[in-house]
Amino acid sequence: MSGAARLLQGNAACAAGAIAAGCRFYAGYPITPSSEIAEEMARRLPALGGVFVQMEDEMASLAAVIGASLGGTKAMTATSGPGFSLMQEHIGFAAMAEIPCVIVNVMRAGPSTGLPTSPAQGDMMQARWGTHGDVPSLVLAPASVAEVHDLTRAAFTLSERFRTPVVVLYDEVIGHMREEVVHSAASEQEVPGRRRPPTTAPAYRPYEPDADGIPPMADFGSGYRFHVTGLAHDARGYPTQDPATIATHQRRRVDKIAAFADVVAPTEAFALNDARIAIVACGIAARAAQEAIGEARRRGIRVGLLRPRVLWPFPDAAIRDLAPAVETIVVAEMNLGQIVREVERAARGLVPVVSCSRADGEPLEPEQILASLEAATLAGRIA
Amino acid sequence: MRLTIRLAGAGGQGIALAGLILAEAAALAGRHVACTQAYGPESRGGASRSDVIISDEPIAYPGARRIDMLVALTQVACERSWDALKPTGLAIVDGDRVKPPSGSVSCFALPIVETARVVTGSPMPANIVALGIVCGLTDAAPLAALEETVARRVPASSLALNLQALEAGRQLGAARLATTAARGSP
Amino acid sequence: MTVDVRHYLRLEMMPHILCPGCSHGIVAGAMLRAIDHLGLPQDRVAVVAGIGCSSRLAGYLDFCTLHATHGRAPAFATGLKLVRPDLHVLIITGDGDGLAIGGNHLIHAARRNIDLTCLLFNNEVYGMTGGQLAPTTPEGSVATTAPFGSIEPSFDACRLMAAAGATFVARGVAYEPTVLEELIVRGIRHKGFAFIEAMTDCPEYFGRYNKLGSPAAMLLGQMRADAAIDAQLAALAPSLLHLGPPTRHAHPIETGVLVEIERPEFVQRTRELITTAQGRP
Numbered sequence: 001m002s003g004a005a006r007l008l009q010g011n012a013a014c015a016a017g018a019i020a021a022g023c024r025f026y027a028g029y030p031i032t033p034s035s036e037i038a039e040e041m042a043r044r045l046p047a048l049g050g051v052f053v054q055m056e057d058e059m060a061s062l063a064a065v066i067g068a069s070l071g072g073t074k075a076m077t078a079t080s081g082p083g084f085s086l087m088q089e090h091i092g093f094a095a096m097a098e099i100p101c102v103i104v105n106v107m108r109a110g111p112s113t114g115l116p117t118s119p120a121q122g123d124m125m126q127a128r129w130g131t132h133g134d135v136p137s138l139v140l141a142p143a144s145v146a147e148v149h150d151l152t153r154a155a156f157t158l159s160e161r162f163r164t165p166v167v168v169l170y171d172e173v174i175g176h177m178r179e180e181v182v183h184s185a186a187s188e189q190e191v192p193g194r195r196r197p198p199t200t201a202p203a204y205r206p207y208e209p210d211a212d213g214i215p216p217m218a219d220f221g222s223g224y225r226f227h228v229t230g231l232a233h234d235a236r237g238y239p240t241q242d243p244a245t246i247a248t249h250q251r252r253r254v255d256k257i258a259a260f261a262d263v264v265a266p267t268e269a270f271a272l273n274d275a276r277i278a279i280v281a282c283g284i285a286a287r288a289a290q291e292a293i294g295e296a297r298r299r300g301i302r303v304g305l306l307r308p309r310v311l312w313p314f315p316d317a318a319i320r321d322l323a324p325a326v327e328t329i330v331v332a333e334m335n336l337g338q339i340v341r342e343v344e345r346a347a348r349g350l351v352p353v354v355s356c357s358r359a360d361g362e363p364l365e366p367e368q369i370l371a372s373l374e375a376a377t378l379a380g381r382i383a
Numbered sequence: 384m385r386l387t388i389r390l391a392g393a394g395g396q397g398i399a400l401a402g403l404i405l406a407e408a409a410a411l412a413g414r415h416v417a418c419t420q421a422y423g424p425e426s427r428g429g430a431s432r433s434d435v436i437i438s439d440e441p442i443a444y445p446g447a448r449r450i451d452m453l454v455a456l457t458q459v460a461c462e463r464s465w466d467a468l469k470p471t472g473l474a475i476v477d478g479d480r481v482k483p484p485s486g487s488v489s490c491f492a493l494p495i496v497e498t499a500r501v502v503t504g505s506p507m508p509a510n511i512v513a514l515g516i517v518c519g520l521t522d523a524a525p526l527a528a529l530e531e532t533v534a535r536r537v538p539a540s541s542l543a544l545n546l547q548a549l550e551a552g553r554q555l556g557a558a559r560l561a562t563t564a565a566r567g568s569p
Numbered sequence: 570m571t572v573d574v575r576h577y578l579r580l581e582m583m584p585h586i587l588c589p590g591c592s593h594g595i596v597a598g599a600m601l602r603a604i605d606h607l608g609l610p611q612d613r614v615a616v617v618a619g620i621g622c623s624s625r626l627a628g629y630l631d632f633c634t635l636h637a638t639h640g641r642a643p644a645f646a647t648g649l650k651l652v653r654p655d656l657h658v659l660i661i662t663g664d665g666d667g668l669a670i671g672g673n674h675l676i677h678a679a680r681r682n683i684d685l686t687c688l689l690f691n692n693e694v695y696g697m698t699g700g701q702l703a704p705t706t707p708e709g710s711v712a713t714t715a716p717f718g719s720i721e722p723s724f725d726a727c728r729l730m731a732a733a734g735a736t737f738v739a740r741g742v743a744y745e746p747t748v749l750e751e752l753i754v755r756g757i758r759h760k761g762f763a764f765i766e767a768m769t770d771c772p773e774y775f776g777r778y779n780k781l782g783s784p785a786a787m788l789l790g791q792m793r794a795d796a797a798i799d800a801q802l803a804a805l806a807p808s809l810l811h812l813g814p815p816t817r818h819a820h821p822i823e824t825g826v827l828v829e830i831e832r833p834e835f836v837q838r839t840r841e842l843i844t845t846a847q848g849r850p
Binding site: 075220 | 611617628632635637646651656677839846848
């Protein structure tokens with residue numbers, strides 16, 4: 001291992017990844033267990049010429065982020081469950097108005113005030129469906145401190161390229177733990193900003209897409225004057241009630257993110273080649289699964305892990321490919337069963353899907369997953 | 384090698400900082416590390432706990448369950464984590480403050496806080512003495528790496544005293560190890 | 570002198586959605602003449618609005634316009650202004666948008682004294698949604714959610730903003746667009762958080778529910794409510810006092826510049842912090 005490793009806390013890695021990407025505006029509101037991200041940004045941004053502001057609540061925080069993004073700056077906020085709930089309206093606004101921004105949710109146990117310092121994975125569905133209406137949803141799920149850094153940075157790449165909000169979702173354990181991180185020059189490179197219209201164009205239509213379905217985005221005050229609204233709008237940005245126009249842009253907004261896998265590998269496979277049982281898990285549950293797999297294999301159970309790194313859009317194709325190749329899928333998650341529904345849906349009945357879940361404020365431990373694997377083995381008499 | 388080390392004590396004893404330094408030193412020395420703070424019953428009532436896993440192999444699950452080495456500065460901290468010790472584990476307690484539960488687990492009772500007081504004039508660097516002891520007992524975090532990390536993490540004005548506390552702890556640990564080896568017990 | 574402000578309008582967006590007789594347009598005209606008077610480069614003006622009839626005006630104005638979410642325009646504007654201090658950022662809000670759901674954001678923008686100009690169109694009702702009670706609806710007035718008359722005291726928006734720290738606070742009435750224009754000019758010029766409340770009318774809902782007569786009669790009612798105007802009329806033309814209904818307000822509205830002070834401005838302080846952090850003198 002190279003000596004360029006340093007110990008980093010998950011939340012600090014998040015701030016570092018954002019800064020590496022070129023984020024120069026942060027607006028946020030304190031909430032455990034995400035506050036370290038805000039504190040790190042408050043410390044580091046000014047010397048980089050960036051702006052940090054603590055806003056009066058989470059709604060104002062994401063609003064300020066969107067305003068800064070319209071001004072041409074890469075911008076981010078971070079929160080946890082209760083704040084994530086408050087931010088849903090503006091996540092929808094950013095998606096509708098196609099404004100790049102990154103929202104980090106360090107999940108704590110809910111519902112409601114829940115357990116501020118305890119981990120959970122209860123916001124997995126909310127990250128996709130929390131805002132009203134049909135929106136494109138890009139949610140990344142890192143499972144290590146190094147991956148928090150890399151996926152936060154990638155969130156900016158995705159957000160700027162696809163002109164859409166991107167959520168980085170991890171749990172309190174990942175956020176507060178410290179692991180060694182090896183930095184490479186590549187992982188510290190600033191990421192490209194949004195495609196801007198050529199300055200020579202006579203007119204600018206803010207929602208006129210290029211061939212890839214993504215409209216170039218001018219900065220406010222850069223010479224073009226245009227309208228941005230959360231109302232259903234046409235290519236000029238003006239409100240419309242024409243069904244054909246509305247349908248076109250609705251579809252385009254959702255479809256435009258299709259090429260996200262160019263930027264982030266959607267899943268990671270671990271020991272799946274000869275597996276009879278597959279675990280599907282994210283974040284700290286995936287870490288527990290990896291340890292459980294080591295012990296299970298020592299006991300003769302052939303098990304592997306399919307770990308979504310891009311949680312939404314859900315890796316349907318990977319599940320569909322996996323389903324016929326294994327005899328059971330065990331979904332390990334720290335909630336009462338959320339991702340298991342997606343796996344069931346994607347598997348289309350081709351394979352039994354079992355839930356291994358925990359939602360009591362304690363981390364899901366390898367022993368519990370191991371017990372699920374043994375039960376699945378007995379049930380299916382799988383060698 | 385793979386070691387799970389738990390530092391435990393009262394809030395305000397610098398347990399979290401010590402865990403951080405230990406983990407950082409191990410990372411500096413090229414090992415895989417995972418450091419987590421307390422959650423769960425061990426963290427309530429003013430107690431503080433820091434777990435550090437140090438390994439030559441990548442660490443899958445970063446949470447400590449069965450621990451190889453427990454350093455406990457207070458009675459409460461010792462009792463709460465005693466059952467997590469592996470049968471082959473080692474407990475290091477502050478002999479002046481902690482009466483460990485009976486059992487077959489090896490236990491070194493060392494004057495951790497007293498050593499801090501004697502060497503630096505204050506009981507505060509007891510956490511650094513504890514790190515030194517760990518250093519003297521295992522090669523998980525080499526002295527040079529620990530010294531560099533301590534220098535990064537303590538105020539410059541108190542660096543010299545902290546390094547003395549570290550060395551005093553290391554000598555304590557090494558001496559106790561030598562004694563134990565001489566006696567032939569594990 | 571008549572100023573042609575049509576080049577500030579997105580004429581392709583006409584007709585607009587405002588009701589006949591709505592006096593929001595008068596206030597918008599005053600704002601555009603103020604911008605013209607100041608010679609602000611059209612490309613460098615950003616208008617951030619919330620949700621409501623007055624906020625819809627943003628869509629008709631040919632600047633960089635942001636029609637944001639209900640109540641949150643000050644927060645969007647804060648982010649924009651912090652990264653683009655070179656832009657003139659104006660906020661358009663209504664009494665419901667600004668003082669109910671948006672109250673907290675206005676309070677904090679005022680507290681920070683950030684260099685924004687906020688124009689609040691106060692027609693004392695939620696017009697867009699059909700005439701519900703607003704935090705500014707005068708006690709006793711009828712609204713769809715106060716069918717027996719409001720039993721809630723109403724906000725004095727200017728006092729609220731002054732107490733929160735706004736360094737320029739002014740109130741005008743649609744009845745006096747030239748005065749409004751001057752207040753807006755001074756507000757935009759002011760370095761710090763400038764808050765201008767413009768009293769306007771909703772004849773379609775509030776007026777109808779409270780039997781306030783025609784749009785013209787409602788404007789005249791503003792005239793009667795404005796303490797300064799009323800006093801002038803009483804002195805110079807007492808016969809005109811017969812016109813218009815008695816004011817619906819419990820006491821006369823104070824108009825003019827109510828607060829004009831200098832305090833450190835937030836964007837400047839932020840930039841100073843950055844400069845210091847970057848190690849430059």
